[in-house]
Amino acid sequence: MKVRMIGLGKMGLNISRNMLEHGIDVVGFDIDAHSRDEAKKDGIAVAESVEALLDGSERNIVWSMLPAGEITDDMMRKLAELLKPGDIVIDGGNSNYKDSLKHYDLLKEHGIYFLDAGTSGGMSGARYGANYMIGGDPEAFEVVEDVFRKTAAPDGYLYTGKPGSGHYLKMVHNGIEYGMMQAIAEGFDVLEHSRYDYDNAKVAKLWNHGSVIRSWLVELMEEAFQEDPNLESVKGVMFSSGEGQWTIEEALDLKVPVPVIAMAQMMRNRSLEDDTFTGKVVASMRKGFGGHSIVKEEK
Numbered sequence: 001m002k003v004r005m006i007g008l009g010k011m012g013l014n015i016s017r018n019m020l021e022h023g024i025d026v027v028g029f030d031i032d033a034h035s036r037d038e039a040k041k042d043g044i045a046v047a048e049s050v051e052a053l054l055d056g057s058e059r060n061i062v063w064s065m066l067p068a069g070e071i072t073d074d075m076m077r078k079l080a081e082l083l084k085p086g087d088i089v090i091d092g093g094n095s096n097y098k099d100s101l102k103h104y105d106l107l108k109e110h111g112i113y114f115l116d117a118g119t120s121g122g123m124s125g126a127r128y129g130a131n132y133m134i135g136g137d138p139e140a141f142e143v144v145e146d147v148f149r150k151t152a153a154p155d156g157y158l159y160t161g162k163p164g165s166g167h168y169l170k171m172v173h174n175g176i177e178y179g180m181m182q183a184i185a186e187g188f189d190v191l192e193h194s195r196y197d198y199d200n201a202k203v204a205k206l207w208n209h210g211s212v213i214r215s216w217l218v219e220l221m222e223e224a225f226q227e228d229p230n231l232e233s234v235k236g237v238m239f240s241s242g243e244g245q246w247t248i249e250e251a252l253d254l255k256v257p258v259p260v261i262a263m264a265q266m267m268r269n270r271s272l273e274d275d276t277f278t279g280k281v282v283a284s285m286r287k288g289f290g291g292h293s294i295v296k297e298e299k
Contacts, residue, residue, distance in 0.1 A: 002027065003147060004053050004062045006075060007093070008035040008046075010291045011119065012065030014126035015092070015151060016044050022150040029053045050078060060087040061144060065119075068095045068242065076103045085111025088140045092117045092132075094174075096246055097167040104136060104163035113140035116163065118170020121153065122289035129153030133173070135165030168250075175247030175261040182264035184217055185281035192230075192277045201225035220288035221281060235295035236279020238271040238286070 001024060005016050008030035016039060019026045027045040029052075030036050036046045047053035054060050060083055066072045072095055079089055089107055091100060091114070100116035107114045115136035125131060132148050134141060134157060141159050148157040160166050191198050204222035208214045228234065244265045251258040271279035286292040 001025065001061065001144075001147065002055075002058075003144075004047075004060060005029070005065065006050065006053065006062060007065035008032075008039045008044075009065065010123050011092070011126045012063075013039055013042075013044075014123050015063070015065065015119075015130065017042055018127055018130070018151045019147065020044060024147055024150060027053060050075075051082065054082055056084065060084075061090070061147075062088065063090045063092055065092050068093055068099070072103075073099065076106060080106050080110050080112065083107075083110065083112050086113070088113045088115070088137075088143060090115045090117050090144065091167075092119045094118070094170065094241060094243060095167050096242070097164040097171060100135070100167045101164045113137040113143075114163065115140050115144070116166040117148075118166045118173065120170065120173060121156075123291050124289075125153065129156055132157040133160055133166045133169040134158065135160045135167065135169075136163050171243045171246050171250070174241075174243030175258065178244040178247075178264035178268070179260040180215070181217060181282050181285050182260075182267055182278070184213070184221065184285070185278040188221070188281050189276065189278045199225075200229060216289065217285050220285050224281075224284035224288060231277070231280040231284060233297055234280045234283055235297050236271055236275045236277065236281075236283060237295045238268040238279050238282045239292065240265065240268045241292075244268070 003019060003024060003026045005012050005026055005028040008016065008028045016026045016028050020043065027047060028039050029047045029050055039046050062079060064072065064075055066075055072091065072093055089112060091103065104114045115134055118133035120131040130152050132152055134148065160169055188200060201222050204218050204225055208218045208222065244261060248258060248262050248265055283294045287294050
């Protein structure tokens, strides 16, 4: 089985490396020449265009790892024109589930199968064992399940059924993530303002050995505090990629109260206006698991 990866950024390249390591034939494309060169260094075959990536004589399994929104919309329209009936498209990015429903309908008109695969685990998960939440055509899932199984963490993939259900589940997952990160950050903010002189890295290490709140997020903070004990080089700007807001909007439509997630989103919005230690902690966690950008403090 050959997978054709579109998007060789932080996630797409690591998933491609993961596939290659598990004996899955993968060929990739990225509009950025540097990204293509990085893939070549790892022995990943690279095409110079989307057209060159595809094959007219065999079934194409196309995996898209592009930014949500207009870029993914444009690619889905392009694939609808280039692919043939029976081909399979997997959107492994963070698309809004409503967009995924539109992409499913668009591709179905051309006889092309579609799976929306919410992908969690950050860069290390993509490389060594991802977490997949997969909705869409059951026939397509049966064909590619082995790819998910081989590249996922143990018990790290779930077929959730109807089109859009994978990205819907990932949306809610990220809303929960917002709340968890905010709580961890606020706790360290209280410690930072207390009368006691805590070693934040040692606190994070302690909490990750047997405590109720042990987690990968706390582990990431141990690493961040070891590198910069008071996060003095980090500006507390907490960017948002959209999923938290989408979760809140969906909750409002369903009349489901989500005060923790909503407040976490509001705090991210606030961080764009002023600096806080809470913001520094969340920004450091996002950099740790997803390679997301941080704003450096000016000396």
